[in-house]
Amino acid sequence: MSVQYYEGIGRRKEASARVRVMSGDGKFIVNDKPGEAYFTRLGDVDAILAPIAASGQDRSSLDITVVVKGGGVTGQTDAVQLGVARALVKMFGTEMTPLLRKGGYLTRDARIKERKKPGLKRARKAPTYTKR
Secondary structure (H helix, E strand, O other): OOOOOEEEEEEEOOEEEEEEEEEOOOOEEEOOEEHHHHOOOOOHHHHHOHHHHHOOOOHHHEEEEEEEEOOOHHHHHHHHHHHHHHHHHHHHOHHHHHHHHHHOOOOOOOOOOOOOOOOOOOOOOOOOOOOO
16 A cells, blocks of 8 residues: 655755655654654754644644654754655645745755864864964
8 A cells, every 4th residue: 555645855964854744643753753752852843843834734634754864953853844844845736835935944054064174173263373
């Protein structure tokens, strides 16, 4: 039995998330764990599901399955949020795009870690200057 799902890919920093949204009974699974058990920080699950609320859909009628890799907690949270928004656009068509774009859910945050430069301690931090 095949289930029709809509997939969205989200990325942020070093994190990458593959999100599948399908009609169902409100399950939220991340890497084979319940979403609330995987994202334990206060407000992370609400931030991830914010595109659903912004689009006016009922969360209890959608099943969300996520495979997320790399990065830290913040990067993974934002990657999953972007993936959910992209999957909703595929699921409900382009009439959803202005609502999600207005909330900023369809914009990929391109900020990544700057590379370390030779002679410096980090990307921009120079060693302490000593006169003698």
